[in-house]
Amino acid sequence: DTGVSQNPRHKITKRGQNVTFRCDPISEHNRLYWYRQTLGQGPEFLTYFQNEAQLEKSRLLSDRFSAERPKGSFSTLEIQRTEQGDSAMYLCASSRPGEREQFFGPGTRLTVL
Amino acid sequence: GEDVEQSLFLSVREGDSSVINCTYTDSSSTYLYWYKQEPGAGLQLLTYIFSNMDMKQDQRLTVLLNKKDKHLSLRIADTQTGDSAIYFCAESPPGSSNTGKLIFGQGTTLQVKP
Numbered sequence: 001d002t003g004v005s006q007n008p009r010h011k012i013t014k015r016g017q018n019v020t021f022r023c024d025p026i027s028e029h030n031r032l033y034w035y036r037q038t039l040g041q042g043p044e045f046l047t048y049f050q051n052e053a054q055l056e057k058s059r060l061l062s063d064r065f066s067a068e069r070p071k072g073s074f075s076t077l078e079i080q081r082t083e084q085g086d087s088a089m090y091l092c093a094s095s096r097p098g099e100r101e102q103f104f105g106p107g108t109r110l111t112v113l
Numbered sequence: 114g115e116d117v118e119q120s121l122f123l124s125v126r127e128g129d130s131s132v133i134n135c136t137y138t139d140s141s142s143t144y145l146y147w148y149k150q151e152p153g154a155g156l157q158l159l160t161y162i163f164s165n166m167d168m169k170q171d172q173r174l175t176v177l178l179n180k181k182d183k184h185l186s187l188r189i190a191d192t193q194t195g196d197s198a199i200y201f202c203a204e205s206p207p208g209s210s211n212t213g214k215l216i217f218g219q220g221t222t223l224q225v226k227p
Contacts, residue, residue, distance in 0.1 A: 004155070031213060042117070042201050042217030043156070056212050091156070095213055100144055102213065104155035 004105035006092050012111045013082055020078045021108045025094030032075050033102060034067055035091040036060065043091055049075060050097070082112045117218035119202055124224040131189040133221045135202030140183060142204040146215065147176065147187045150199045159187070159200075189223075197225045 005024045013019050025032050030051050035043035046065070048056040051072035061067075064082075069075040079086055089109050093102040116138040125131045137145065146161040162169045162176045162185075169176045175188040189196055202218040 033214070035215075035217075040219065042203070042219050043215075045214050045216070048212045048214055050212075056214060093156075100146075100161055100213070101158045102215065104157070106153070106155045 004092055004094055004103050006090075006105040006108050008108060009106065010109045010111075012113065014113050015084060016081055018078065018080045019082060019110060020076055021090055021110075023075045023077070023092030023094075023105060025073070025075070025092070026103055027073075029094035029096055029103070030072065031095045031097060031102075032069055033093040033095075034075070034077050035093065037089040037091055037107070038087075046077075079110075082110075084112045086110060087112045117202055117204055117216055119200075119218040119221045121219065122222050122224070124226065125192050127192060127194055127225055127227050129192055131187075131192045131196070131223055131225075133187045133189075133200050133202075133223065135185040135187075135218055137183050137185065137202070137204050139204060139206050139216075140180065141207040143207070144205040145176075145178060145185050146203040146205075147174075147185075148201040148203060148217075150201065150220070156201065192223075192225050194225045194227055197223055199223070 007022045032049040034046040037043045046058050047067050049069040052069050064080045067077045089107040091107045092105045095102045119135045147159045148156045150156050173190045177186045199220040201220045203215040
């Protein structure tokens with residue numbers, strides 16, 4: 001068990017470009033979460049998967065954002081037509097059903113120039 | 114509404130006790146959490162408390178919950194330099210028992226001076 005992994009760790013892109021991040025949760029964790037954290041703030045919930053089903057999405061997740069978890073294992077978060085306001089740390093977490101602890105990955109830091 | 118607030122900064126001397134405070138607005142929250150974030154590392158769960166409890170102790174950590182005032186605190190006894198980090202308070206809002214979604218405060222930076 002190597003924990004939650006996220007790739008890439010850092011991404012620099014120009015405004016208007018599309019980016020995709022990947023999260024590999026802990027195996028046998030069927031719950032997967034995406035959060036966004038801006039400088040000086042706490043993480044903000046974006047979306048939640050149970051297995052391959054996306055069961056909740058935050059109002060923060062505009063139409064430019066899409067998340068998938070096609071086989072109920074890894075997940076991807078895509079941001080289309082990036083804006084400078086998208087610059088943030090994108091955190092992924094996973095957990096087992098019925099357990100309170102979410103295990104967080106190290107995050108992907110996105111910088112939009 | 115969902116809102117969690119914390120003071121932004123706390124500085125203590127090594128060996129002293131640290132008390133980090135948090136207020137939350139949703140009295141229906143079922144669980145309240147404390148997470149720790151060190152530079153370059155992911156968030157780590159320190160402890161959590163169920164809303165029908167007043168206190169929980171785990172080694173050097175003591176969590177106090179005042180439901181009437183919607184106030185949560187984390188006390189770290191014998192604070193060490195390795196405790197320097199950002200500490201986040203988080204709540205599980207009502208309806209989140211099926212999802213586990215968390216609402217975080219903005220974090221308290223704890224600085225421990227040798």
